[in-house]
Amino acid sequence: MSALSPVNAKGPVPRHVAIVMDGNGRWAKKRFMPRFFGHKAGVDALVKTVLSCADRGIEHLTVFAFSSENWKRPTEEVSGLMGLVLVAVAKYLTKLADRGVRIRIVGDRSQVSDKLRAAWEHAESITRDNTRITLSVAFNYGGRWDVVQACRQAIRDGVATDDLDEATLNRYMALSYAPDPDLFIRTGGEVRMSNFLLWQAAYSELVFTECLWPEFDDAALDAVLAEYARRDRRFGGVKDAPPAQALRQA
Ligand code: FPP
Numbered sequence: 001m002s003a004l005s006p007v008n009a010k011g012p013v014p015r016h017v018a019i020v021m022d023g024n025g026r027w028a029k030k031r032f033m034p035r036f037f038g039h040k041a042g043v044d045a046l047v048k049t050v051l052s053c054a055d056r057g058i059e060h061l062t063v064f065a066f067s068s069e070n071w072k073r074p075t076e077e078v079s080g081l082m083g084l085v086l087v088a089v090a091k092y093l094t095k096l097a098d099r100g101v102r103i104r105i106v107g108d109r110s111q112v113s114d115k116l117r118a119a120w121e122h123a124e125s126i127t128r129d130n131t132r133i134t135l136s137v138a139f140n141y142g143g144r145w146d147v148v149q150a151c152r153q154a155i156r157d158g159v160a161t162d163d164l165d166e167a168t169l170n171r172y173m174a175l176s177y178a179p180d181p182d183l184f185i186r187t188g189g190e191v192r193m194s195n196f197l198l199w200q201a202a203y204s205e206l207v208f209t210e211c212l213w214p215e216f217d218d219a220a221l222d223a224v225l226a227e228y229a230r231r232d233r234r235f236g237g238v239k240d241a242p243p244a245q246a247l248r249q250a
Contacts (some may be wrong), residue, residue: 011229012236014182016060017053018204020196023188023212041214043088050101052218054133056225061135062176064196068108068142075234082116085139089119093126100132106174107141108149136175143198146174150199175200183228187213187220205231 021042028038046063053061066081096103105120111181120139150172154164170176181197184204191208193201211220232239 010155011226013225014205014228015056015058016062016179016181017058017183017185018062018064018066018197018201019049020184020186020188020194021213021216022186022190024189024214027212027214035077036084038214039081039084043084043092043214045214047096048218049090049216049221050096050133050135051099052221054100056221059133060181061133062106062138062175062178062197063135064138064141064183064194066107066139066141067195068140068145069195071111080244082113085116086119089123093123095206096135097127097130100130101127101134102130102134104126104134104136104177105139106136107139108145109140109141134178136178138174138196142195143193144195146197147199149174170199173199180204181206182233183224185209185224187211187216203233203235205233 012073024037024038024042025035027041028035031037034065040146050061065085070081071078093103101121109117109120147169150169153172154169159168175197180200180202181204184193184197184201184206186192186194186206189208189210193206199203205228207224209216209220
């Protein structure tokens with residue numbers, strides 16, 4: 001476990017949690033309701049989860065709200081999701097801002113409407129100085145897109161080929177302001193990453209749960225955090241053995 005991880009009574013707490021919020025459609029289907037109903041319930045689950053994460057000392061929560069691939073969904077669902085974001089910002093922004101949540105949006109903004117872009121900018125601007133927890137909403141985001149946009153920006157900045165190492169590229173990645181996620185959760189029972197945070201999740205602990213996203217509550221969060229606390233993180237090294245680098249220098 002990283003020496004930087006805070007520890008509470010139940011074990012080490014991740015600094016950064018990333019979530020693929022999957023299962024909204026199935027949750028709605030089980031209730032004979034349209035998929036949109038599931039996404040709406042998904043927003044409520046997200047608001048509760050960010051506050052619960054803050055209560056537990058988690059510093060960053062990053063969620064996958066709309067992937068670069070989600071444009072392949074029916075037009076009605078895509079426009080429903082876009083509209084839902086506007087409604088969610090209007091309904092919850094003040095509450096989140098008042099509770100110390102800083103909001104950041106990561107992803108390609110060039111393809112979203114001016115109205116949505118303005119709502120994002122407003123949410124980011126009024127929460128900019130909050131420090132309790134940072135909620136990063138990945139919207140029109142893909143892990144491969146992120147690597148490509150970072151390389152392009154580095155090239156534009158004139159970074160020399162030999163200067164382009166991992167730390168330098170990381171400065172151009174969408175989440176450059178956050179530590180890498182310690183814990184990567186996917187709800188909904190599927191066991192894949194779906195192009196989320198491919199670069200940043202290199203050493204994340206992966207936890208997959210059957211729980212459908214709208215049902216993800218404090219008990220589900222605590223179960224996942226307990227699983228995380230049981231993991232033995234070595235980052236490619238060996239527990240309790242000095243790294244070869246140190247031996248070479250001795
Ligand atoms: C996956 O469930 C979920 C999504 C593609 C959208 C997630 C979005 C939200 C929870 C709303 C986010 C809103 C804001 C304001 C950030 P699915 O539709 O793939 O479910 P299924 O696998 O059961 O079909």
